[in-house]
Amino acid sequence: MYTQKIAITFENHKQNVQKMAKIEEIQDIVVQTRRDILRMVHKVNSGHPGGSLGCTEFLVTLYNELMDLNDGFDMDGIGEDLFFLSNGHISPVFYSVLARKGYFDVDELNTFRLIDSRLQGHPTTHEGLPGVRIASGSLGQGMSVAIGAAQAKKLNNDPKLVYSLHGDGELQEGQNWEAIMYASGKKVDNLIATIDLNGQQIDGSTDTVLPMGDLKAKFEAFDWEVLEIKEGNDVQAILNGMQEAKNKTGKGKPVCVLLHTVMGNGVDFMMHTHAWHGKAPSDEQLATALEQNAETLGDY
Ligand SMILES: [Mg+2]
Numbered sequence: 001m002y003t004q005k006i007a008i009t010f011e012n013h014k015q016n017v018q019k020m021a022k023i024e025e026i027q028d029i030v031v032q033t034r035r036d037i038l039r040m041v042h043k044v045n046s047g048h049p050g051g052s053l054g055c056t057e058f059l060v061t062l063y064n065e066l067m068d069l070n071d072g073f074d075m076d077g078i079g080e081d082l083f084f085l086s087n088g089h090i091s092p093v094f095y096s097v098l099a100r101k102g103y104f105d106v107d108e109l110n111t112f113r114l115i116d117s118r119l120q121g122h123p124t125t126h127e128g129l130p131g132v133r134i135a136s137g138s139l140g141q142g143m144s145v146a147i148g149a150a151q152a153k154k155l156n157n158d159p160k161l162v163y164s165l166h167g168d169g170e171l172q173e174g175q176n177w178e179a180i181m182y183a184s185g186k187k188v189d190n191l192i193a194t195i196d197l198n199g200q201q202i203d204g205s206t207d208t209v210l211p212m213g214d215l216k217a218k219f220e221a222f223d224w225e226v227l228e229i230k231e232g233n234d235v236q237a238i239l240n241g242m243q244e245a246k247n248k249t250g251k252g253k254p255v256c257v258l259l260h261t262v263m264g265n266g267v268d269f270m271m272h273t274h275a276w277h278g279k280a281p282s283d284e285q286l287a288t289a290l291e292q293n294a295e296t297l298g299d300y
Pocket residue numbers: 167168169196197198199200201
């Protein structure tokens with residue numbers, strides 16, 4: 001009995017150590033991704049660092065731990081989970097996460113926003129960048145696409161899930177609410193749509209520009225399953241919350257995750273403000289920001 005107890009305790013300890021190692025591994029990718037974002041945007045003096053930094057923990061965790069992905073890339077993505085980025089302006093984080101995951105060479109991050117690059121300011125498909133399945137940046141359209149892809153998976157008897165990410169300011173676009181109504185009406189229960197709830201958008205706080213009220217109540221009124229991740233920049237909280245979201249799929253309702261994030265997270269002077277929504281750091285600011293995020297996996 002006593003031996004059995006020691007064995008169980010040891011097993012728990014082993015699991016905790018493995019869990020911590022996994023989180024440290026994800027955290028290393030997070031920090032490197034932050035450096036990629038900052039260096040990409042700085043180099044061309046253009047792009048969107050604020051929202052990118054706010055969603056870094058989420059996207060790194062999603063791609064490296066949560067999604068079930070095939071090796072290689074094809075547009076159909078049959079038999080694997082799919083992700084659609086609706087707030088396409090946060091392309092720096094998306095490109096870095098894809099490159100670090102091995103979809104394309106990290107050196108290509110050097111071409112961000114250059115003419116003829118596959119890494120345009122807003123993701124597009126005709127450049128053929130692996131990992132990108134829709135052009136996005138015209139806000140409000142990703143919800144409809146994700147719902148359509150989720151329905152296609154059902155028609156193909158493909159049990160995998162569809163994930164999507166949307167800005168909170170983006171929900172002011174009317175097309176979202178038509179799609180949200182449709183998804184519950186058609187029982188699209190293989191979709192997890194995450195809202196980046198940073199309370200900011202291009203011109204100021206979402207409450208100043210156009211208050212959206214209680215989003216949880218609104219999604220619930222549209223008959224969605226809703227859960228919140230209060231610490232949306234904490235890897236463990238993301239892992240727990242998204243696992244819970246996964247558990248809620250397949251039960252007749254689409255799932256919405258309200259992810260509370262800090263815009264500009266990880267760089268002290270960029271945090272908690274919309275000022276860095278679409279602004280590049282100066283040489284000095286870049287140096288300070290990089291000091292706060294020491295190289296982990298190696299710069300491109
Ligand atoms: Mg926002």
